[in-house]
Amino acid sequence: MNAASQAGPKDAEERKGRRPMFAVLKTGGKQYKVQSGDVLRVEKLAADAGETVQFNEILMIGSQVGMPTVAGAAVQAEVIDQIKGDKVIHYVKRRRKHSSQRRKGHRQQLTLLRVTDLLETGGDKTGVKAAIGAGSVSGAAVAAAAPKAAAPKAAAPTAEPKSEAPAAAAAPAGDDLKKLTGVGPAMEKKMHEVGIKSFAQIAGWTPEQVIAMDNRLGLKGKIEKEGWVEQAKTLAKG
Structure with missing residues (x-):
């Protein structure tokens, strides 16, 4: 197998004398400049490893600049894995009144992706699953809409006979x-x-x-x- 057959799409574009097309997508409140074949880490998405997801919020692709997004444009990517970012140490020390200190670590949950395709048009007709954040309201709605096995109906509780209060028989004259x-x-x-x-x-x-x-x-x-x-x-x- 020669070197040309092993080259990726980015190398093929460079051999033809053209600059590879790139896009700027937005996800998780951040913007990413990507090309076909790029591997990137984004805020955790509601997707499993091996799935293909599509980013529809494209701010720029090729020579098109969105206002604010490019209509019909999309970026498709394959989910490689769900990972955690590097640990970030957060340290707070309060001296004046409380004389206390606190130290804690945090590892952000991320999704590792490989960009597979950049679509300048027709992104709204592909039918590929949209890339939705795992912690977003939309992600919760998608999970809620997933079909679930119907739970067996519980038998209606049998009404217990209630003891009736004694009938108030009228007395001609009330007792003390x-x-x-x-x-x-x-x-x-x-x-x-x-x-x-x-x-x-x-x-x-x-x-x-x-x-x-x-x-x-x-x-x-x-x-x-x-x-x-x-x-x-x-x-x-x-």
Whole structure:
């Protein structure tokens, strides 16, 4: 194999006496001047090694200068690997008030690319995946739009039968409910509001009704603890 067959596209352009075409693309808030065959490191992209991505924000390509970008122009590149940059040491020392110091390191996540093609026109019709930053809002939207396996639907919870509060049977004349242990004027008024006005009503409560009324009045087990049902049976007899 001769040297001419091993030469890249940039060398072929130089042999023909022409300057190789270059482009200026923008990604990750930075601008890069690239030619076909260049290897560059950019802010991490949402792409895997071996994928081809396309940069559509081209500020300049060949003799065309964008205002601010060149319509239809694009730069395509192959993802070589996802890497980390060199460690940067950040050191802060505060003396005046706090007398503290802090030292930490950071390695930026990057994507290693090889430029494969520069397109002056037709970039919007190639169908190649757009180069999107991994941490950008657009990148999150792309990930969210990816098809996912449908999760099995959970069975609807069976509604538990609720214990109904005791029916408020109307009493011809209300009893003095304050005779029950722990019942004051405020609690008596509250019991009247829910329809409990006589000892006979309380004496007829079932255990389920005791729990339901206890929850309704917010008594936290006081009905059973104070023995209201037994007291009501005695008081109802007069």
